[in-house]
Amino acid sequence: MVELFGKAAELFIAELAVAAWMNVLPTKKVIQVGDISKAVDTFHTYDFLLGIVPPSIPKPKRIVRFLTLELIQHLYRQLFDR
Numbered sequence: 001m002v003e004l005f006g007k008a009a010e011l012f013i014a015e016l017a018v019a020a021w022m023n024v025l026p027t028k029k030v031i032q033v034g035d036i037s038k039a040v041d042t043f044h045t046y047d048f049l050l051g052i053v054p055p056s057i058p059k060p061k062r063i064v065r066f067l068t069l070e071l072i073q074h075l076y077r078q079l080f081d082r
Contacts, residue, residue, distance in 0.1 A: 009076050019043055033071065052078045 019039035020031045040046040040053045052075070 005080065009080070012079075013072055013075070016046065019046070 016036065016039060017031060019042070020035040023035040023038040023042070024031060037053055037055060040049045041055065046053075
């Protein structure tokens with residue numbers, strides 16, 4: 001059962017990453033949190049994430065946030081640890 005949820009989470013994150021990648025500018029090489037927010041706003045499939053993913057993230061002064069393991073774990077906890 002754990003393997004099933006693990007695989008489902010892996011596929012979900014991969015699909016969300018592809019949707020976010022479609023919002024990445026051609027000059028960028030990484031997915032940023034803002035790209036994920038745009039993907040959630042763009043695709044109706046992710047409407048259940050509207051309350052979890054912030055609609056807009058202010059630009060940090062010097063730190064750029066990327067799709068990290070911590071963010072993935074946070075999203076997983078928000079979705080499955082209720």
